[in-house]
Amino acid sequence: MVKLVETTDEILLADTARGFLDRAAPIAHLRGLRDAGQVGDDALWGEMVAMGWAGVLVPEAQGGSDMGHAAAGILAREMGRTLATSPFLSTAVIAATALRQGVDSRSGDRLNQIASGQLRYAIALDETSKFAPTMAEMQARRDGNGFRLSGTKRFVVDGAQADRLLVLARTDDGLTVFDLPAGRAGITRHVTPAIDSRDVARIDLADVAATGDDVLGKVGDAMAVLAPAFQAGQAALAAELSGLTSGVFGMTVGYLKERKQFGVPIGAFQTLQHRAAHLWCETEITAAAVLNAGRLLDTTPDQAELAVSLAKARATATAQLAVQEGVQMHGGIGMTDAFDMGFFMKRARVAAEWLGDYGYHAAIVARHRGF
């Protein structure tokens, strides 16, 4: 029976991750990268790889630790708490899950390379401004035995640093995933740092050659590979959002206790108490949905769609409330760049859009619930 409590191993994992991130990737780290105009930190990712995080969803036979989705969620949550930046979600969660769907010798090698930190992946999916996996228009034209891909992908998270790209394109047989080296002739990447200062790229493909060997899964059957990968990513992103929420909430409650006005801590005012208490209720409820999504992906993945969308929708809404209340309750200082609050707000906005916004996931929940 699925248990919504963390096991001793999970608590240990969370503690270790927390200790590491507080030291190696506090918010100041993200600020430093932003000020230096950088979107990633290879050394930081190297340390995460060394701890086995890159292989969290890679089977042991392929050199991974195969800890599962609940564990991946715990890592993502802890990263969200300090706004740590890394290619974890794109590479270790989404790409690894995609590559796991029917492992053959090629994808097996790549899983190995993900676990050992030699490969970073990004998912080149959307062409419009909303997450819409099945709406890709990019054509993969037949050319002899192979294909030619042309077009532009937008909002490719971790796209600038990636070594390989999973590109979604349309063949005569339907949507197909291509697993391409990012340096292949005809691919150009434009770094378009998002408001949260992380790695987001626009990627142009100009007559890029691909062969049958570059196809991941079956031609025309992209969703068999991508649907589980998206769910894994959405669940982990929901976890990241819940970590972000507890990070910003912790800051806010701390401030309520310390900031004085009218001779008393502002946390003594009932209006603020009630709003903080309401926010805490929302975070608790979301935490249950997030944990449940990870559990179902581990136990009954083919029945996890509702749970995953529920988690992503709730986590998106709760994070939005937390950052809004966070800025408001901090007053003027909350609006300054010198203070960390704005970083939370920006990351929450980007994560709200990535892999489907509230409405996208609400519609999935609604479909499951007979609307």
Added chain:
Amino acid sequence: MAQDLEQLRTHWRAWLETNCPDEMRDGPASEADICWGGANWQFASEAQEVWLRRCASVGITVPTWPKEYGGAGLTRDEEKILHQEMKRINARTPLQSFGIWMLGPALLAFGSDAQKQEILPPIARGEIRWCQGYSEPGAGSDLAGVQTRADDCGDHWVVNGQKIWTSYADKADWIFALVRTDRDAPKHKGISFVLIDMHSTGVSTRPIQLISGASPFCETFFDNVQVPKTQVVGQINRGWDVAKYLLTHEREMISAGGALMGGGRALGAVLADSETGNSDPILRADAMRAEIDGLAFGLTLERYKDQVEAGGSVGDASAMLKYAGTELNKRRQELIMGAEGSAALEWEAGLPGSWLRSKANSIEGGTSEVMLGIIAKRILGLPG
């Protein structure tokens, strides 16, 4: 273990198949159809009575209570299996009562052996109906302000005072009440938790009508009522500990009920069945949000139960369950009324009753504002 649970499932499935009357495989048609039990209980049907007796005989009116007190001694996982099997055939809850939800857990934690042995089995069998005498005209949110007093007369107490909002006081056999036993002590320290027979000389009740048209609760008066000393639960003057423990259970119960009210039907199904609900974009969007929040809330209840079973406790977080669950139920009820439109506006439809009743959810058992105050101070540690 998983195998044991599967065996248990087979066992309950067979038991329910043989023992659950067909009439009890369907939700109660109205509030009158819910079985509350008690000395004067009139069963709504023969099936209702048979169902209660059979369930009580195997302890599943209170599945997790120890067998010696009328329960079935199930673990939570085992109880879950039972409930899943009951739900599968839509079997009705055999008995509802304040004895099960509130007094029972408090007695299991604070009662003497004699009290447990005497009081718990009749609750499990549905023979004695209890009501809760906490609130007073001057003690609502500030419950520790109770003034109903019990004076020490050697071998017994004499109780005088008034309670208000006592649900089902006119139908109950016994009342568990908070009374002041030390008027000089600080207000939390002078309260005792006593059990009083509603048929004692000097107890009287007067019904109060609700906005829903129903009249389920009363004013309760105590005029020189004699109460034996053995009927104090826990220590004298330390009743607040018992009261708080019981309130935690009450809050969890109200919140769980909150999540399920409205038949626990998915709002999508309600909209789809209504004439126009599904085509109203605002209503639909609001319902989708409420559905998401409701599902997540259900998981939160599960998570807390799992935590308790793993050796943790819910404690002050029950205030969160109470607050979130009841606000959610009010939203659901508003949406259902909106979906049904004018069809919901006649008393005969039954809907206005549940809608109006739901407004009390965020008042009874402690108001939403009080819950938020508890969270702010005890969980978040905010000052003041």
